[in-house]
Amino acid sequence: MSDSALPPLAPGTSPLPGYEVLAHLTRTGWLDLYDAWSKERACRCVIKAVRPDRRGEQRLRERLLREGRWLRDFTHPHLVRAYETVESPEPLVVLETLTGETLSHLLDRLRRRPAAADVALLGVQLCSAVHYLHGQGLLHLDLKPSNVVVDCGHAKVLDLSVARPPGPAPAGVGTFCYLAPEQARGGPLTAAADVWGIGITLFETACGGLPFEGAESGDDEPCDGTGRDDDGAGAGGPAERYPQLERSAPPVTSRRRLPPALAAAVDGCLRADASSRPTVAELAAALEATLPSRA
Structure with a gap:
């Protein structure tokens, strides 16, 4: 055999x-x-x-x-x-062993989209995990619903298999339809790549789909940047493969009505120019401000 x-x-x-x-x-x-x-x-x-x-x-x-x-x-x-x-x-x-279920499974199972406050709380928790990783000198580079487990509103991030320090990286490190433009293109990567990852995860959570038409969330095998994905297929040419290199992400409100401050926070994460995205701390503060008072 x-x-x-x-x-x-x-x-x-x-x-x-x-x-x-x-x-x-x-x-x-x-x-x-x-x-x-x-x-x-x-x-x-x-x-x-x-x-x-x-x-x-x-x-x-x-x-x-x-x-x-x-x-x-x-x-x-x-x-x-x-x-x-x-x-x-x-x-x-x-x-x-984590209790709960992956965010991707939860989104498939729910009949209604999560409340705006739940989207914001998820974002705050993702920012917390990413902030910690950045403090350890690592970028996650593969944030997506299948890499988040949720249990009673508490989220945990999985999978550091493609994580690496900031700096130069080959094109395509991560999962095809969740890559920041600079990940798809290849070159220096910064904390802004993970801000994009948080944003696209929140976009999918809020809207039930990815921002780019033709990008299927089922294409879920991450590439480690060696020129092949984990099933052995070639990485392909960036211009032919990545819609995020060809057009900007649509506003989240084009798919769902959200509170303006929350929508602005998600949209800010998905700016094509990495330098124009908020920092993790700025994003966390913006999301926290949209949550109901816990007084």
């Missing part, structure tokens, strides 16, 4: 001492995710492992381990936590 045909680990399997697989959760372009039991902690956890057919790719092994080390060392209420990172015999990352 070839590696690509190998099934995921079966329930009851022990991928490393002290852990037992309860169920296979999903298989992505390069990862297997498992619901597992930690005997030491007496609790469930999530194990991320490189797929059997991709284990020979050193860049993927390093990518997983790098993310695991960051999430193990970072502590923030709106960021998923890693318990440990294992390098051999195969690289594994053990993450906390």
Whole structure:
């Protein structure tokens, strides 16, 4: 049997001492995710492992381990936590199990769009997580509803697999339809790229769709900037692929009526010129100001 045909680990399997697989959760372009039991902690956890057919790719092994080390060392209420990172015999990352559901699943399930106050509160929480990451010297670069888990109004950001320090980056780092123009184009990246990520996530949350027609939210596999996505496809030419390089994002009020201050905050995140977007602190303050008084 070839590696690509190998099934995921079966329930009851022990991928490393002290852990037992309860169920296979999903298989992505390069990862297997498992619901597992930690005997030491007496609790469930999530194990991320490189797929059997991709284990020979050193860049993927390093990518997983790098993310695991960051999430193990970072502590923030709106960021998923890693318990440990294992390098051999195969690289594994053990993450906390989060209650709730991904924002993408929640948006698909809801019959009504979230209230304006819920959109603003989500934005404040995303700003908090991003501010912390920036303080650790990292840009997230892949903010999107499928990378946010929400439980009773509390959001946690997932997935640092394409995170990197500010500075030069290849074209296309991140997920196709969520990229800031400068991510799509390639070149120096700053905190403004994550401000765009917050803005496009809030736009989709408020409106139920992405700002650019023809950009499908189902194209959800992130590219790490090596010239191929995680399913092995080529990255393609920026001018042919990215609508955000060809036209400006429409005002959020063209899709839904929102309070003017909230609409202005979302629109400000999606300005094509990175230098004209608000800072994370400015965005957080603008969103906070739209929330009902908590006195």
